[in-house]
Each structure stands twice: as C-alpha cells, then as structure tokens.
Amino acid sequence: MDAILLQILNGLDKGSAYALIALGLTLIFGTLGVVNFAHGALFMIGAFCAVTLQRIFTLSYVTLDESQKDFLGNPLKVETPYVQSWFGESLGAGIIDWSVPLAILFCIPVMVLIGFVMERGLIKHFYKRPHADQILVTFGLAIVLQEIIKYFYGANPIPTPAPELFRGSFDFGVLLGFDPNAIIYPYWRLVYFAFSAVIIGGVFAFLQFTTFGMVVRAGMADRETVGMLGINIDKRFTIMFGIAAAVAGLAGVMYAPINSPNYHMGMDFLVLSFVVVVVGGMGSLPGAVLAGFLLGILESFASMNEVKNILPGIDQIIIYVVAIIILLTRPRGLMGRKGVMEE
Amino acid sequence: MSKSNFTRRGLLKTGAVAGAAGLSLPTYLRADGHSGFTNAPTGSTVTLGFNVPQTGPYAEEGLDELRAQELAVQHLNGEGDGGMMNTFSSKALQGNGILGKKVEFVTGDTQTKSDAARASAKSMIEKDGAIMINGGSSSGVAVAVQGLCQEAGVIFMAGLTHSNDTTGKDKKANGFRHFFNAYMSGAALAPVLQNAYGADRRAYHLTADYTWGWTQQASMQAATEAMGWQTVNNVLTPLASTDFSSYIAPVLNSGADVLVLNHYGGNMVNSLTNAVQFGLQDKMVNGKQFEIVVPLYSELMAAGAGANVQGVFGSMNWNWQLQDEGSKAFTQSFGEKYGRPPSNSAHTCYVQTLLYADAVERAGTFNPCGVVEALEGFEFDGLGNGPVLYRADDHQCFKDVLVMKGTENPTNQYDTLEIVEVTPRAQVEYEPDHPMFAGGDLGACNPGA
Numbered sequence: 001m002d003a004i005l006l007q008i009l010n011g012l013d014k015g016s017a018y019a020l021i022a023l024g025l026t027l028i029f030g031t032l033g034v035v036n037f038a039h040g041a042l043f044m045i046g047a048f049c050a051v052t053l054q055r056i057f058t059l060s061y062v063t064l065d066e067s068q069k070d071f072l073g074n075p076l077k078v079e080t081p082y083v084q085s086w087f088g089e090s091l092g093a094g095i096i097d098w099s100v101p102l103a104i105l106f107c108i109p110v111m112v113l114i115g116f117v118m119e120r121g122l123i124k125h126f127y128k129r130p131h132a133d134q135i136l137v138t139f140g141l142a143i144v145l146q147e148i149i150k151y152f153y154g155a156n157p158i159p160t161p162a163p164e165l166f167r168g169s170f171d172f173g174v175l176l177g178f179d180p181n182a183i184i185y186p187y188w189r190l191v192y193f194a195f196s197a198v199i200i201g202g203v204f205a206f207l208q209f210t211t212f213g214m215v216v217r218a219g220m221a222d223r224e225t226v227g228m229l230g231i232n233i234d235k236r237f238t239i240m241f242g243i244a245a246a247v248a249g250l251a252g253v254m255y256a257p258i259n260s261p262n263y264h265m266g267m268d269f270l271v272l273s274f275v276v277v278v279v280g281g282m283g284s285l286p287g288a289v290l291a292g293f294l295l296g297i298l299e300s301f302a303s304m305n306e307v308k309n310i311l312p313g314i315d316q317i318i319i320y321v322v323a324i325i326i327l328l329t330r331p332r333g334l335m336g337r338k339g340v341m342e343e
Numbered sequence: 344m345s346k347s348n349f350t351r352r353g354l355l356k357t358g359a360v361a362g363a364a365g366l367s368l369p370t371y372l373r374a375d376g377h378s379g380f381t382n383a384p385t386g387s388t389v390t391l392g393f394n395v396p397q398t399g400p401y402a403e404e405g406l407d408e409l410r411a412q413e414l415a416v417q418h419l420n421g422e423g424d425g426g427m428m429n430t431f432s433s434k435a436l437q438g439n440g441i442l443g444k445k446v447e448f449v450t451g452d453t454q455t456k457s458d459a460a461r462a463s464a465k466s467m468i469e470k471d472g473a474i475m476i477n478g479g480s481s482s483g484v485a486v487a488v489q490g491l492c493q494e495a496g497v498i499f500m501a502g503l504t505h506s507n508d509t510t511g512k513d514k515k516a517n518g519f520r521h522f523f524n525a526y527m528s529g530a531a532l533a534p535v536l537q538n539a540y541g542a543d544r545r546a547y548h549l550t551a552d553y554t555w556g557w558t559q560q561a562s563m564q565a566a567t568e569a570m571g572w573q574t575v576n577n578v579l580t581p582l583a584s585t586d587f588s589s590y591i592a593p594v595l596n597s598g599a600d601v602l603v604l605n606h607y608g609g610n611m612v613n614s615l616t617n618a619v620q621f622g623l624q625d626k627m628v629n630g631k632q633f634e635i636v637v638p639l640y641s642e643l644m645a646a647g648a649g650a651n652v653q654g655v656f657g658s659m660n661w662n663w664q665l666q667d668e669g670s671k672a673f674t675q676s677f678g679e680k681y682g683r684p685p686s687n688s689a690h691t692c693y694v695q696t697l698l699y700a701d702a703v704e705r706a707g708t709f710n711p712c713g714v715v716e717a718l719e720g721f722e723f724d725g726l727g728n729g730p731v732l733y734r735a736d737d738h739q740c741f742k743d744v745l746v747m748k749g750t751e752n753p754t755n756q757y758d759t760l761e762i763v764e765v766t767p768r769a770q771v772e773y774e775p776d777h778p779m780f781a782g783g784d785l786g787a788c789n790p791g792a
Contacts, residue, residue: 003593010589071663071674071684071757079755155402157612159649169622181595181628186620189588258620259585259613260647264400268585303589305578315589316581 002173002182007300009172013189013258015296016196017043020251021269022276022288023203024244030220030283031237034123035131037138040270041145042245045114046252047261048149049107051158054099057083098163100257107253108246115245119238142266150263157260162188166257188257195254199247200289206243207285216240220283275323281336291334295319380710381496381791382472389444389709391416391696392473394464394488395502397452400609401480403643404688408478408502409450410681411689415696418676419446426676427697430669430725435704442703453479457487464488468495474709475500475699478692480608482506482555489518496791498711500695503660503688505607505639507558510739511780516788517711519718519738521660521698521731522691523771525559526779528638528658529566531744531766536656540601540634542571547599549590549614551606552579559605561779563638567603575599580610587614591621600628603636611637612647619651640747642686645759652749652759659745661690661727664762670727684757694726698733715788729768736775738785744771 021043028036060079068076084092095102122141126134161167166187173182207213219226219233226233252261259265276295280287301307302318314321326334384390393412396405417423421438428436440446449471451463460479467473468491476492477500479485485504492499493515501509501520505528510520536544546567550560556579564574575597580590591614594602602623606614618624618635626633640657663674663684673693677685685693698718706713719735728742746764753759773780 002596006592006596007589010592013588014586068754070755072678076755150402155400155406156643157609157647159616159647159651161649167620167622168625169620179596181626184592184595184621186588186622188620258617260616260649262400262609262647265585268583300589305576305593308578316583 002176002178003304003306004301005172005176006183006185007304008297009183009185009189011297011300012193012293013296014299015293016193017251017255017269017292018273018276018296019289019292020196020199021248021273022280022292023200023285024247024251025273025277026280026283026285026288027203027240027244027247029277030285031216031240032119032123032127034126035134035138036123037135037270038118038142038145039138039244039248040266040268040273041142042111042114042248042266043252043255043269044149044261044263044266045145046107046111046249047160047256047265048153048252049110049249050100050103050160050253050256051153051261053103053106054096054160057081057096057099061085100160100162100253103253103256104250107249111246111249112242114249115242116238118245119241123241124238142270146263146266153263155263157262159260160256162191162257166191192254192258196251199250203243203247204285212236212239272319275319279323279326279333281333283337284333284335287333287335294334295322298322379790380712382468382474384444384472384474384709387444388447389441390471390473391446391448391699392451392464392467392471392476393448393478393692394451394453394460394467394476395478395692396455396480396484397450399455401455404480404503404608404641404686405453405478407643407686407689408480408692411677411685411693412448412477412696414677414680415693416446416448419697419700423680424672424676427669427673427693427726430672431697431701432724433701433705435701436697437704441700442707442709446700449473453481453484453488455481455484457483460484461487461491464491465495468492468497473497477695477699478502479504480688482509483553485509485520486513486554489513489515493517493786493789496711496789498699498714500699502692502695503641504555505559506555507562507779508554508783510737511558512782514737514739514783514785516715516738516785519695519698519733519740521695521733521740523658523660523742523744524739525555525562525638526773526777527744527771528559529562530771530773531658531746531764532563532636532638532656533566533570534766534770535746535764536567536572536601536636537570539656540631544572544601544631544634545575545599545629546572546601546603546636547575547594547597548577548603548605549587550577550579551582551610553582555607556582556605558779559638560603563603563605563636565779572601580606580614582610584610585613587617588621590614591618591623594618595621595623595626595628595633598629600631601634601636603638605638607639607641608644609647611639611644615648615651615655624654640760641688642684642757642759643688645749646756653751655749656763657747657749657760659687659747659760661687662745662747662760662762663690663757665727665745665765667725667727667729669725673727690727697726698723710790712788712790729765731768734775736785737780737783741768741772743768 062077064075065078066075169184169186276291280291302315395408453460475498479502482504485501489499499518550556637657645652702714702717706717721733724730731742744766747760748763
C-alpha cells in the first residue's frame with residue numbers, strides 16, 4: 001500500500017509538468033490550429049529564466065586574496081555578489097537563495113514577449129499551411145532556440161537549487177500511520193504540484209469567467225462566426241499564444257530545482273507532451289490536464305521493481321502502450337471533441 | 344598480446360595484396376602501394392582525427408577534449424611551452440612534428456551516438472586521410488569506433504571510456520585505452536568506503552542500462568561484497584531517463600543504507616540531485632547514516648550537480664590537483680591557454696595523442712603494426728598518475744587511481760572535488776583472463792592493406 005501511495009505522489013509532479021506543457025500545446029492548437037513543436041523549447045527557456053536570474057543575483061566584484069592561490073598559483077580571485085554588498089550579507093544571500101521563486105516574476109513578461117515574437121514573426125505565416133509544414137518549421141525553431149541557449153550557457157547542466165526552506169523531504173508515512181521513511185517526498189516537488197494546480201486553475205478560470213476567455217472559447221468552437229460578429233479574434237489568439245508560452249515558461253522555471261536545466265531538456269518533454277495531448281484529446285484542455293496526470297502516475301508505477309520484474313523494460317514504453325490502447329478504444333482520446341483533426 | 348604483422352615479409356605480402364585488390368576496395372581500406380598501410384603520409388604533414396562529442400549532452404566534455412588535443416598538436420609541432428613533453432620519460436619527441444612531419448588535425452562529432460561516431464570517424468579516415476583516431480566520452484561509442492578503426496587499419500587511441508568491455512570482450516589490436524576502467528574504480532573505492540562507512544553495509548544500486556553501467560555495477564558489487572557489504576537490489580534505469588524520483592523513492596524502504604549511483608553524465612547529475620532532494624543523506628537507516636556513492640566522477644558533471652556532490656565519494660582517472668611534475672606542467676600549459684583547469688577527459692586525450700606520436704617516433708614508422716608493437720608493454724612516467732604500463736595482453740594502461748570526494752566547502756568554481764587517496768597501481772591490477780574481461784580476443788593488428 002505504501003509503495004502504491006509513493007508512486008502516486010511521484011507521478012503527481014511528473015504529471016504536473018506534462019499537464020502544464022500539454023495545456024499550452026492544446027491552447028495553441030485549439031486557438032490557432034498550429035501544431036507547435038517549439039513548445040518544449042519554451043519550457044526549457046523558462047528554466048533558463050531561473051538560471052539567468054540566479055546569474056544576475058550572483059553578479060560579483062572580484063578581490064584578490066593573496067593568502068590563497070588559484071590553480072595556476074596566482075592569488076585567488078574571491079567573488080562577492082553585488083547584492084550582498086548592497087543589501088548586507090544575510091539579505092543578499094536570502095535573495096540569491098530565493099532566485100527560483102523570484103524568477104516567476106522575471107519569466108512571465110519574458111515568455112509572453114517571446115510568444116508574441118514567435119507568433120507574429122514566424123508562426124502566423126504558417127496558419128494556412130499543412131500541419132506537416134507547421135511541424136517542420138516549429139521543430140526547426142526549437143533546434144535554433146536550443147542552440148542559442150547552448151551558445152550562451154554551454155551544454156553542461158546548471159545547478160539551480162530551491163530555497164533552503166524547501167530542501168529535504170516530508171515523511172508522509174508517519175502522517176498516514178506507516179513506518180518512518182516509508183513514504184517520503186521532497187518539499188519542492190510538493191510546491192511544484194501546488195504551483196501547477198494554481199496555474200491550471202488560473203488558466204481555466206480565465207477562460208471560463210472572463211469576457212476575453214469567453215470570446216476565445218467561442219473562437220475555438222467557431223472562428224468564422226466570431227469573426228463575422230466584428231470581433232478581432234486573431235488579436236486574441238495572439239495573446240493566447242503569449243499566455244501559452246508563459247504557462248510553459250512557468251512550468252520550466254519551477255522545474256529548474258528538480259533537474260538541473262540543460263539546453264536539451266525541452267526535447268525530453270516534448271514528445272511525451274504530444275502523446276499527452278493526443279491521449280487527452282486534441283483541442284481538449286481538461287483532457288490535456290487529465291492525461292498529463294494519468295500518464296505521469298502510470299509512468300511512475302511502471303518503474304516499480306515489482307512491475308519491472310514481471311514486465312522488464314515496461315518503464316520505457318508504458319506511455320506509448322497506454323496511448324495505443326486509448327486511441328484504439330477511444331480514437332478521439334479521453335476527452336476529444338468531434339471534428340477536431342478529423343477533416 | 345596481439346599477433347603483429349609488422350615484418351618485412353608481411354609488409355611485402357600485404358603490399359602485393361593491396362595492389363591487386365586496390366581497385367575493388369573502399370578508399371579507406373586501400374593502402375598506398377609503396378607503404379602497405381592505410382593513409383600513409385606522403386607529404387610534409389600527417390593528419391590526426393579527433394572524434395569527440397561536439398553536440399548532445401556531452402558537448403562540454405567534448406569541447407574540453409578538443410582543447411587538450413589542440414594543445415597536444417601545438418606541443419608536438421614545437422609551439423607553446425611543451426607541456427608534458429618536458430616531463431615525459433620517453434625523449435623520442437623533439438617538437439618537430441611526428442617523424443619530421445608537421446601534425447595537422449581534423450575533427451568529427453560523435454554526438455555520443457555509436458552510428459554517428461562511426462560515420463564521423465569513417466569520414467575522417469576516408470576523406471581527410473586521418474591516420475589515428477582519438478577522443479570520445481562514451482564506452483558505447485569507443486567500442487563502435489574501435490571496431491571501425493580495426494577494420495580500417497588505423498590506430499584508435501580511446502578517450503574517456505570506462506566500461507570493462509573496451510579492453511575486455513570488445514578489445515581490438517588496433518585500439519588502446521589510457522583511461523582507467525570500472526573494475527579499477529571498484530578496487531580503488533571499496534577499501535576507502537570500508538574505512539569511511541564500515542564493513543556492515545547494505546547497498547542499493549541504480550544502474551544505467553548499457554554496457555558501461557552493467558560493468559560498473561558488477562565491479563562495484565564484487566568489490567564491496569568482498570569487504571562484507573550486502574547488495575540489496577540492482578535496478579536498471581533507461582539511459583534516456585531524466586527524472587529518477589520513481590527509482591529513488593523505494594530505496595529507503597528497501598533496508599539499504601547506501602545508494603550506489605552507477606550513472607554518468609546527465610544521468611549522474613539528475614539521479615544525484617534527485618537523491619539529495621529526497622533527503623536520503625539526512626536519514627538514519629539500520630542505525631547508520633545513509634550514504635550515496637558515485638563510482639565515476641568527472642569535474643564537469645560534478646560542477647553540473649553543484650552542492651549535491653559534497654561529501655560523496657567517487658573515483659577518477661586523473662585530476663588537475665595532482666602535484667607530480669607532469670600534472671603540474673599540463674595544468675599550467677592548459678590553464679594559461681584556456682583560463683581553466685583541464686578535466687580528466689582532456690588529460691587522457693592529451694596523453695593519448697602524445698603516446699601515439701611517441702610510439703611512431705620509437706617505431707620509426709606510421710605503420711599501425713609498428714605503432715602497436717611500440718605501445719605494447721610500454722612503460723612510461725611523467726604524464727601524471729606515476730609509472731604507467733600499457734599492457735600488451737589487452738592494451739589497457741595500468742596506473743594509480745584517484746579516489747575523490749565532493750568538496751565540503753568549495754572556495755571557487757573549480758573547487759568541486761578533492762583527492763582523498765591515490766590508490767597504488769598494484770591494488771587495481773588484475774589478470775588478463777579475469778572473468779570480468781573474458782570473452783574477447785585482440786586478434787592481429789591490421790595495417791589496412
């Protein structure tokens with residue numbers, strides 16, 4: 001029982017990342033009809049927003065310490081961050097420690113801007129082109145974005161730790177009456193899950209309870225009719241692209257402490273997120289979220305020793321097996337709408 | 344020991360066969376009629392092929408290898424301060440290229456994929472006339488390229504490859520490894536772990552599911568069980584994994600009190616980061632502090648893992664903090680040129696390039712079979728790691744091994760690992776027919792004709 005609970009917990013944070021990326025993908029597909037293979041790169045750029053802010057906070061001035069030597073035998077260069085010099089050692093260290101949560105504020109305008117530039121500068125020229133063209137151009141864009149990040153940040157993973165307050169793990173086992181250490185779970189992953197829930201809830205509330213959201217939903221259902229009512233739906237869809245980019249970026253920012261960001265981390269999530277979108281149902285926002293969590297949890301279960309002993313290698317293919325089963329039994333996915341991608 | 348074809352009669356025979364078959368063979372298998380071996384240099388230059396990951400997850404490691412290889416070429420051509428050529432026990436190299444020919448180089452991108460690495464090596468041999476291939480950051484790649492070089496008749500001086508198989512079941516007469524291997528890591532680490540954590544420990548292994556991971560795990564398990572540890576479980580993890588939480592979560596509940604991460608590169612950074620996130624090192628299990636071990640370290644990956652490596656034991660082939668004259672000379676030379684200390688993958692590529700050049704000088708020929716004879720059983724010093732033997736039986740270098748620990752209080756960005764012990768060569772040596780290295784055959788050297 002404790003092992004099952006443990007893997008459900010494990011699946012939640014992985015599922016959170018899948019759900020957030022798939023949500024953005026679905027928003028873009030549902031509004032603009034574009035299959036955006038650059039969406040994983042937006043997740044990666046979000047993570048590098050955290051890296052960038054961490055680097056800004058640790059910008060330092062150098063003093064020479066004659067009592068210590070560097071690897072060449074020269075006096076050691078001791079770096080002191082400006083924020084510690086300006087705000088005092090304790091507050092400065094605190095600011096650096098909280099660079100990942102603070103990066104949320106930095107990430108939102110950056111990602112919205114990147115989303116606008118992508119949509120206006122490139123993707124709008126491909127609206128009326130076949131999906132194959134859209135896939136090619138967005139995949140190419142993803143590679144370009146990757147290489148830009150690699151040029152500036154290198155290929156090595158960059159450690160981006162969570163604030164000290166959230167390091168370590170919570171013992172759920174004791175809380176639920178199991179032995180100590182039976183069900184432990186890192187605090188930051190709990191934060192990530194809660195954060196994802198808030199973002200997902202926020203996006204749904206925005207679409208459900210605002211006039212802007214209502215128009216967007218109407219446009220998703222019938223773009224031409226909304227246009228004939230005199231509403232500039234294209235402008236709203238561009239804004240939705242920016243919002244989708246921001247959602248992917250936020251997923252990346254908060255993921256940075258879970259796995260050190262590197263330039264190809266977007267590709268690691270991209271294919272799985274597309275599977276999530278297809279399983280959830282093309283164009284279905286609740287479907288994307290549901291499938292994200294479902295596949296995240298199933299992936300965790302498949303890595304259990306008990307499961308792997310019976311089905312070796314199942315952890316590598318479980319998501320695809322489930323996708324095949326669901327598409328065979330429910331061709332539109334879990335919550336797909338009739339008519340989407342069926343013409 | 345490989346069977347060498349390097350005799351006057353052999354050369355005449357291979358030259359004649361090559362002449363007869365030349366038109367029907369691919370370019371890289373065709374020797375110059377007069378020389379009897381692949382890509383024999385005819386002008387005033389000789390071309391070396393540096394095959395390193397320039398894209399993909401090990402690109403940073405590949406970049407450091409390239410830096411070292413470029414430095415080695417400069418030193419061979421008499422430029423710069425000479426680096427380790429000044430401390431090398433063999434004095435055959437004069438700084439006038441190799442056999443008087445200026446050294447040039449071409450590069451290939453392995454992408455850390457076996458097929459891509461073979462394609463880039465093949466291109467350098469066929470199109471660029473490379474006479475030796477050096478570099479790489481993966482055992483899968485090393486085994487694949489070594490096989491290609493054997494077929495093509497050029498020398499392969501491996502870069503970073505740590506699987507027992509490279510000089511075990513997959514060894515080849517044309518291939519040579521200076522880097523240490525998984526068995527040596529286990530043999531060096533086990534006594535240090537016993538001193539630090541005691542003989543009564545229960546280990547849980549997470550292992551990358553490919554050739555290096557398998558041999559690393561088997562070596563660590565054998566070495567730790569020999570000193571009394573028990574192995575609770577060994578879980579194979581897919582190489583493409585990025586999040587190891589679902590593999591780490593059950594560890595504490597398994598009764599294990601040590602987690603051995605048989606992971607390298609991005610896998611190591613992520614699995615160690617995940618293990619630290621789960622707070623494993625803060626837990627008490629079986630009345631003991633829980634510990635993590637990473638058998639193979641690299642400076643670049645330690646930097647990627649950040650503070651998570653602090654206090655974690657591992658092993659390395661070489662480290663820039665060594666104080667022997669050779670290591671100091673290389674670190675100085677590399678540091679002044681690039682502004683950073685060299686990694687151990689840079690070191691092994693630099694040393695391999697010098698060793699190849701030296702072997703050619705001593706053999707008096709670029710013929711691969713002459714080079715093989717010159718390297719087999721070669722004993723040298725002054726290239727870091729103390730006295731070293733290139734064993735003839737398997738083309739594996741035997742030398743001291745470093746046991747490392749993540750620095751607890753780093754003073755600068757390069758201060759990530761500290762040397763805990765220099766394990767003497769005798770402690771990591773093994774017989775050529777050791778079961779972990781069984782099943783292979785060096786075969787005969789192939790001059791490519």
